[in-house]
Amino acid sequence: xxxxxxxxxxxHASLVRRDNGAVSAMLAAHITADRLDIYRNxxxxxxTKALRLSFPVTxxxxxxxxxxxxxxxxxxxxxPREAWLDQFGGGFPDFLRSFPQAKSIxxxxxxxxxxxxxxxALHAADVALLDVAALGAVKPEDQGRIRFAAHPSVSxxxxxxxxxxxxxxxxxxxxxxxxxxxxxxxxxxxxxxRRETGIEVERLDEQSWLFVSTLCAGQPIEAALNIAxxxxxxxxxxxxLALGRFCRFELxxxxxxxxxxxxxx
Amino acid sequence: MRASDISQASLIPAKAxxxxxxxxxxxxxxxxxxxxxxxxxxxxxxxxxxPLRYLDAIRRDTPISLHGVGLSLGSAEGIDPAHLExxxxxxxxxxxxxxxxxxxxNAVSGTYLADLLPLPMTExxxxxxxxxxxxxxxYLRRRILVxxxxxxxxxxxxxxxxxxxxxxxxxxxxxxxxxxxxNICVSAHNHGWGASAYIAALPPxxxxxxxxxxxxxxxxxxxxxxxxxxxxxxxxxxxxxLYQEALARFGAVPTLIEWDNxxxxxxxxxxxxxxxxxxxxxxxxxxHANAA
Numbered sequence: 001x002x003x004x005x006x007x008x009x010x011x012h013a014s015l016v017r018r019d020n021g022a023v024s025a026m027l028a029a030h031i032t033a034d035r036l037d038i039y040r041n042x043x044x045x046x047x048t049k050a051l052r053l054s055f056p057v058t059x060x061x062x063x064x065x066x067x068x069x070x071x072x073x074x075x076x077x078x079x080p081r082e083a084w085l086d087q088f089g090g091g092f093p094d095f096l097r098s099f100p101q102a103k104s105i106x107x108x109x110x111x112x113x114x115x116x117x118x119x120x121a122l123h124a125a126d127v128a129l130l131d132v133a134a135l136g137a138v139k140p141e142d143q144g145r146i147r148f149a150a151h152p153s154v155s156x157x158x159x160x161x162x163x164x165x166x167x168x169x170x171x172x173x174x175x176x177x178x179x180x181x182x183x184x185x186x187x188x189x190x191x192x193x194r195r196e197t198g199i200e201v202e203r204l205d206e207q208s209w210l211f212v213s214t215l216c217a218g219q220p221i222e223a224a225l226n227i228a229x230x231x232x233x234x235x236x237x238x239x240x241l242a243l244g245r246f247c248r249f250e251l252x253x254x255x256x257x258x259x260x261x262x263x264x265x
Numbered sequence: 266m267r268a269s270d271i272s273q274a275s276l277i278p279a280k281a282x283x284x285x286x287x288x289x290x291x292x293x294x295x296x297x298x299x300x301x302x303x304x305x306x307x308x309x310x311x312x313x314x315x316p317l318r319y320l321d322a323i324r325r326d327t328p329i330s331l332h333g334v335g336l337s338l339g340s341a342e343g344i345d346p347a348h349l350e351x352x353x354x355x356x357x358x359x360x361x362x363x364x365x366x367x368x369x370x371n372a373v374s375g376t377y378l379a380d381l382l383p384l385p386m387t388e389x390x391x392x393x394x395x396x397x398x399x400x401x402x403x404y405l406r407r408r409i410l411v412x413x414x415x416x417x418x419x420x421x422x423x424x425x426x427x428x429x430x431x432x433x434x435x436x437x438x439x440x441x442x443x444x445x446x447x448n449i450c451v452s453a454h455n456h457g458w459g460a461s462a463y464i465a466a467l468p469p470x471x472x473x474x475x476x477x478x479x480x481x482x483x484x485x486x487x488x489x490x491x492x493x494x495x496x497x498x499x500x501x502x503x504x505x506x507l508y509q510e511a512l513a514r515f516g517a518v519p520t521l522i523e524w525d526n527x528x529x530x531x532x533x534x535x536x537x538x539x540x541x542x543x544x545x546x547x548x549x550x551x552x553h554a555n556a557a
Contacts, residue, residue, distance in 0.1 A: 027420060031418045047379050084311050084348065
């Protein structure tokens with residue numbers, strides 16, 4: 001008699017690898033193996049639906065049938081690791097980039113990556129915002145050592161194609177705008193976040209993007225300024241704070257990477 | 266868990282409720298329908314943002330039951346502590362009147378199989394499920410209900426009738442039973458059991474909730490049929506008849522209308538709930554101890 005774990009491993013092979021061999025032998029005599037198809041269909045249908053909800057623009061670009069086919073390959077290669085399905089699909093953009101059948105649409109992986117950032121912003125945890133009063137109390141000579149923790153809804157992407165324009169045009173079903181997108185216009189720097197009013201995808205210039213990316217990576221203001229290079233940061237910083245892009249701050253130690261002071265919101 | 270541990274306002278009454286899906290978040294807030302309680306899938310509220318805000322707002326007027334689909338009580342490898350903690354966090358925020366899970370499994374080898382998969386009805390599976398129900402109830406510090414499955418396959422090693430399996434889980438762990446009458450109808454047909462006998466074999470004192478939903482019937486080339494639990498239509502006449510048998514045996518029990526595929530307008534769900542409410546009103550034994 002197989003153990004429960006052996007049965008579950010056999011069922012896994014049937015659902016994910018279409019290998020009914022082991023589990024067929026465990027079924028009751030009156031059950032035909034074709035009934036396993038019902039479970040495989042539910043498994044694939046449910047996860048394809050989850051991907052469809054997270055990547056609607058990607059699907060519109062390639063069509064339903066292509067999307068379904070790609071989704072099935074992806075699901076077999078990267079089935080979900082946990083029961084919280086909002087987290088399922090993070091590997092889909094890279095999968096599409098290496099999916100031979102999608103090669104002719106060079107920007108497809110970038111579109112999917114933008115959609116995943118949008119999806120992550122939608123589901124990101126609600127967190128308390130940074131305590132602006134405490135921030136204001138930091139002495140001017142210490143301000144360069146302030147480092148922030150980014151709000152979990154914020155993503156910063158540098159993508160090779162202008163996929164924000166494609167994404168907007170497809171969502172608006174605006175074929176004219178889609179036709180006007182110049183695919184070869186070069187890379188874009190994007191900031192994606194959830195605001196009170198909904199999801200925002202904003203295109204930033206090189207310096208602004210470098211500055212906020214460095215801050216969101218947890219580097220102190222001083223380091224962010226060095227990387228962004230001669231950048232007037234006060235306006236940008238005020239905007240980041242006003243839009244709630246940071247949820248905590250700390251002061252980095254003057255000479256080491258440790259902390260001497262910590263203030264949580 | 267004592268009833269006093271949950272505030273009176275959150276208790277699920279022995280009345281008809283509806284499964285709340287995203288499609289109806291705004292409609293419920295706009296129209297404030299007259300429905301005694303609602304149930305949501307716990308997994309849909311584990312992130313932040315809009316869904317939780319809707320549920321918070323709806324929760325102010327309507328008791329909520331949390332129904333999980335991902336804990337995998339039947340996994341030989343154990344249940345995922347991170348998922349259990351996510352469930353606890355949703356419960357802490359929503360203060361549900363009832364919490365429920367399934368007699369099923371969906372995780373093995375670090376993979377989540379995204380379905381409610383059938384267990385062999387063996388002593389080993391029973392021990393595994395009971396261990397995980399214990400673990401869950403201890404962690405959440407409250408009683409849960411476990412739902413009987415709908416199944417399309419059966420295992421050669423199964424030796425415990427499903428209704429005895431359900432009864433044993435409740436007896437060994439102190440959990441309650443969420444009696445899904447549609448699932449009984451589906452599985453009884455698919456395996457040649459007597460649906461009425463199944464209901465008659467469940468312990469009334471353990472049944473804390475009933476689920477009703479629609480199913481479809483698939484006909485094969487040889488003329489045989491299989492019932493598919495797809496939650497995509499109205500409750501069938503056959504299930505309504507079984508439901509009356511269930512009420513006659515269990516007394517008035519909180520009853521939920523579930524609809525997950527091709528979700529209809531809110532009005533249709535409310536009509537189905539009204540239909541159930543009519544049967545509850547006629548049921549013997551006006552009050553049934555709430556499972557809280």
